[in-house]
Amino acid sequence: MSFEPRILGFLCNWCSYAGADLAGVSRIQYPPNIRVIRVMCSGRVDPEFIFKALKLGIDGVIITGCHPGDCHYIEGNYEAVKKFELVQKLLSKLNMEKRIRLEWVSASEGNRFAEVITDFTNQIKELGPSPLSGKDLDMELMEKLEALEMAAESYRLRALVGRERKITEQENVYGEKYPKEKFDNLFDAAINNEYIRNRILLSLEKNPKSVKDLATQLNIDSKEILNHILVLKGRNQVAMEDIIENQPIYLNVMER
Amino acid sequence: MTEKQDEDIRIGIFVCHCGTNIGGFVDCEQLAEYATTLPNVAHSEHNLYTCSETGLAAIRNAVKEHNLNRVVVASCTPRTHEPLFRDCVQEVGLNPYLFNFVNIRDQCTWVHMKETDAAFEKAKDLIKMGSAKAAKLEALERIVVDINPIALIIGGGISGMNTAISLSKQGFKTHLVEKEDKLGGRLKSLYKLFPNDQEASAFLEDMTKKVEASKNLTVYTSSKIKSIEGFIGNYNVEIEQNGDIISLNVGAIIVAVGASVFEPTNLFGYDGEKSITQLELENKLKNNEVDANNIVMIQCVGARNEERVYCSSICCMTALKNALIIKEFNPDAHVTILFRDIYTPGIQYEQYFKKARKAGVLFIKYTLEKLPLVDKNEIKVFNEYLGEEILIPYDLLVLSTPLIANNDNSDLAQMLKVPLEENNFFLEAHVKLRPIDFATDGIYICGSAKWPVDITESTTQGLAAASRASRILSHETIEVESSTAYLPEWNKSLCKGCEVCITICPYNAIIKNEDDEIEIIQALCKGCGTCGSTCTKHAIEIKHFNNEQIMAEIIAFGGKIIE
Ligand code: FES
Numbered sequence: 001m002s003f004e005p006r007i008l009g010f011l012c013n014w015c016s017y018a019g020a021d022l023a024g025v026s027r028i029q030y031p032p033n034i035r036v037i038r039v040m041c042s043g044r045v046d047p048e049f050i051f052k053a054l055k056l057g058i059d060g061v062i063i064t065g066c067h068p069g070d071c072h073y074i075e076g077n078y079e080a081v082k083k084f085e086l087v088q089k090l091l092s093k094l095n096m097e098k099r100i101r102l103e104w105v106s107a108s109e110g111n112r113f114a115e116v117i118t119d120f121t122n123q124i125k126e127l128g129p130s131p132l133s134g135k136d137l138d139m140e141l142m143e144k145l146e147a148l149e150m151a152a153e154s155y156r157l158r159a160l161v162g163r164e165r166k167i168t169e170q171e172n173v174y175g176e177k178y179p180k181e182k183f184d185n186l187f188d189a190a191i192n193n194e195y196i197r198n199r200i201l202l203s204l205e206k207n208p209k210s211v212k213d214l215a216t217q218l219n220i221d222s223k224e225i226l227n228h229i230l231v232l233k234g235r236n237q238v239a240m241e242d243i244i245e246n247q248p249i250y251l252n253v254m255e256r
Numbered sequence: 257m258t259e260k261q262d263e264d265i266r267i268g269i270f271v272c273h274c275g276t277n278i279g280g281f282v283d284c285e286q287l288a289e290y291a292t293t294l295p296n297v298a299h300s301e302h303n304l305y306t307c308s309e310t311g312l313a314a315i316r317n318a319v320k321e322h323n324l325n326r327v328v329v330a331s332c333t334p335r336t337h338e339p340l341f342r343d344c345v346q347e348v349g350l351n352p353y354l355f356n357f358v359n360i361r362d363q364c365t366w367v368h369m370k371e372t373d374a375a376f377e378k379a380k381d382l383i384k385m386g387s388a389k390a391a392k393l394e395a396l397e398r399i400v401v402d403i404n405p406i407a408l409i410i411g412g413g414i415s416g417m418n419t420a421i422s423l424s425k426q427g428f429k430t431h432l433v434e435k436e437d438k439l440g441g442r443l444k445s446l447y448k449l450f451p452n453d454q455e456a457s458a459f460l461e462d463m464t465k466k467v468e469a470s471k472n473l474t475v476y477t478s479s480k481i482k483s484i485e486g487f488i489g490n491y492n493v494e495i496e497q498n499g500d501i502i503s504l505n506v507g508a509i510i511v512a513v514g515a516s517v518f519e520p521t522n523l524f525g526y527d528g529e530k531s532i533t534q535l536e537l538e539n540k541l542k543n544n545e546v547d548a549n550n551i552v553m554i555q556c557v558g559a560r561n562e563e564r565v566y567c568s569s570i571c572c573m574t575a576l577k578n579a580l581i582i583k584e585f586n587p588d589a590h591v592t593i594l595f596r597d598i599y600t601p602g603i604q605y606e607q608y609f610k611k612a613r614k615a616g617v618l619f620i621k622y623t624l625e626k627l628p629l630v631d632k633n634e635i636k637v638f639n640e641y642l643g644e645e646i647l648i649p650y651d652l653l654v655l656s657t658p659l660i661a662n663n664d665n666s667d668l669a670q671m672l673k674v675p676l677e678e679n680n681f682f683l684e685a686h687v688k689l690r691p692i693d694f695a696t697d698g699i700y701i702c703g704s705a706k707w708p709v710d711i712t713e714s715t716t717q718g719l720a721a722a723s724r725a726s727r728i729l730s731h732e733t734i735e736v737e738s739s740t741a742y743l744p745e746w747n748k749s750l751c752k753g754c755e756v757c758i759t760i761c762p763y764n765a766i767i768k769n770e771d772d773e774i775e776i777i778q779a780l781c782k783g784c785g786t787c788g789s790t791c792t793k794h795a796i797e798i799k800h801f802n803n804e805q806i807m808a809e810i811i812a813f814g815g816k817i818i819e
Contacts, residue, residue: 008814013335017335020363021333021335021363023367024362024367025366027366027367028367029367029368032375035381035385035813036363036382037385037809038334038359040739040783041784041786044784044789046789052814053810053813053814058813072673072784073762073763073782073784076762076784076785079786079790106675107677108678114367155792158756158792159756162754162756162760165760
């Protein structure tokens with residue numbers, strides 16, 4: 001049997017959901033793989049939703065909203081872009097970024113809705129089943145995805161995403177704008193750091209480890225690991241448990 | 257995280273056949289049977305039409321008989337039928353927010369007509385997801401807002417004038433804003449009106465007198481809308497008149513901006529003299545300036561083609577009317593109408609067509625593939641019926657051009673937050689069920705702003721818009737959507753005070769109050785939910801679309817979460 005992907009769609013009520021209804025009224029046919037969750041605005045889609053879906057082995061997630069400038073709530077779709085970009089950047093670490101998509105479909109674009117869904121379904125068919133679907137789960141990949149999710153949930157990344165438009169699009173009191181490239185660099189670095197920190201936390205949750213152990217396990221330079229450990233210590237997320245053979249052993253002390 | 261009392265959840269699921277629209281493609285009985293296997297489902301059934309009185313009675317009975325406290329209907333779309341079912345469950349004492357809609361028609365059977373097995377599986381999943389969300393639904397208190405009983409009509413053409421007169425007669429204070437310096441819109445440039453050949457100027461004068469005589473009506477000519485903010489019952493509007501800004505507060509807004517006329521530049525030798533538009537012809541007729549003997553009219557100029565796919569609906573009648581007027585002045589004149597199809601719906605318009613034929617007007621069909629060629633004194637046209645090219649001499653060529661959307665429609669649409677369709681006309685909430693409403697409460701649409709229409713239809717729609725608006729304006733208060741954002745008591749300790757929510761809220765609905773706590777002003781919040789997905793600590797919740805509910809839907813589709 002050919003692969004029939006399971007696709008989840010988040011449709012904003014005002015444009016895209018109406019566009020999807022119009023496809024129905026006009027009897028425009030598209031692949032039956034998508035299941036829709038209606039939200040009032042594309043800006044409602046929390047990165048958490050996408051991660052949860054992917055962790056469940058759902059093969060693809062598509063978000064559709066009103067065209068730029070047409071959001072029923074003025075700017076919700078611009079916020080959706082920022083959230084989407086974050087998830088995309090995170091997922092690219094696992095080569096999974098093609099499993100998600102953000103598109104604009106207006107209330108009058110029944111045709112376009114069908115096209116977008118057909119195209120995305122084909123894209124997912126080409127990619128094949130999610131590595132997290134099926135019986136034999138790749139637990140290492142799952143742990144990485146989990147670390148990405150935790151990164152997306154972290155205060156630091158959520159605050160950056162929430163402030164991005166204000167920082168890069170509005171002028172400060174001196175009439176200056178923060179350059180977009182500078183912000184992107186900062187953002188990328190933050191994404192990287194939070195991802196690694198959460199991988200460390202997940203690893204330490206299982207059993208306490210030394211910096212060296214972590215470096216070998218995660219295949220990351222031990223100096224870098226040490227830096228992260230220091231930050232995590234500062235955040236009261238890890239603590240030193242013991243010293244064995246002159247090596248401090250760290251443990252995850254977060255409440256979960 | 258949430259401190260809810262555990263209650264015994266009892267869901268009732270109603271699967272609608274919608275005649276054959278759903279039932280013709282998937283087995284609704286089996287869907288209903290499947291529904292009983294889902295968690296918390298206490299009852300399920302299938303109905304021929306769940307929205308019919310019989311169907312609604314079935315819901316009411318089942319709620320009583322099975323002690324249901326959640327109702328799920330799997331049928332068409334919440335965009336049209338959610339209010340009906342919410343009212344229905346409310347009648348039997350359930351909070352309307354304990355109802356959930358599952359769309360298995362517009363987004364399932366209608367779009368997977370050839371893959372009925374897959375459609376059946378999809379319908380099952382959708383019902384499962386909808387039922388999972390239903391289990392998590394919470395009763396919400398309706399938010400009540402005051403209604404300012406004042407109407408604003410944008411556009412002083414024939415439909416807008418009708419709306420204004422009607423509303424002011426009903427006693428509502430009414431503002432009519434027109435961007436040109438006189439009322440009348442397109443009517444100003446017409447000579448006579450079909451179907452009774454009434455003089456347009458006399459008709460307009462009569463309407464203008466009525467407007468002037470209306471007590472509660474203020475007219476602003478040469479005025480433009482600058483900004484619109486607010487919500488049903490309470491819109492703040494700024495208009496600019498000769499450089500002055502006038503602020504109005506109104507309860508309802510009617511969009512009656514009409515349409516513009518397409519100018520056929522570079523088409524069929526258009527020069528405004530020997531090759532003119534119907535509108536220019538009207539002007540010549542008005543001034544008795546038509547001295548041509550061989551008149552040819554070309555229909556569908558710049559319409560029903562790739563660029564403009566639609567039929568402008570008024571041009572056939574305009575051509576017939578003007579052809580008859582010419583024949584009346586000068587019975588010896590040769591009038592030929594080159595058409596692609598003739599559109600004369602109803603008895604009266606069809607009579608017009610017959611009359612024109614009797615009067616000797618010639619009709620020659622052409623096709624889009626073989627357009628008439630215009631030379632200096634002749635027109636070459638391939639006659640479909642003869643199968644050969646013929647030459648028609650002319651001394652006046654009249655082009656029937658379509659009405660097109662105004663080029664400032666998108667500005668207004670953005671201010672109102674209402675959609676346009678692909679030709680930039682305004683798009684109503686539903687073509688059959690809510691033809692005069694926008695999806696946004698308190699805003700209405702009439703006349704050619706929506707689609708090219710003639711005077712009769714403009715009047716009908718103008719009056720319809722007045723009656724739709726008066727349903728709102730006649731109330732002192734109205735209940736609005738309760739699915740807003742809020743910061744629950746038990747989440748307050750999570751809030752770190754980062755204020756990101758304040759930055760991103762487009763309505764300034766989130767503030768820091770005197771106690772230095774985040775507070776969400778319910779009447780200002782429109783429930784987009786963006787603050788919920790932005791909140792750095794997941795402290796803000798979105799009623800009716802909260803994380804738990806959406807997560808339940810995701811899990812219902814995806815299976816168990818593997819932690
Ligand atoms: S309402 Fe459609 S994207 Fe905001």
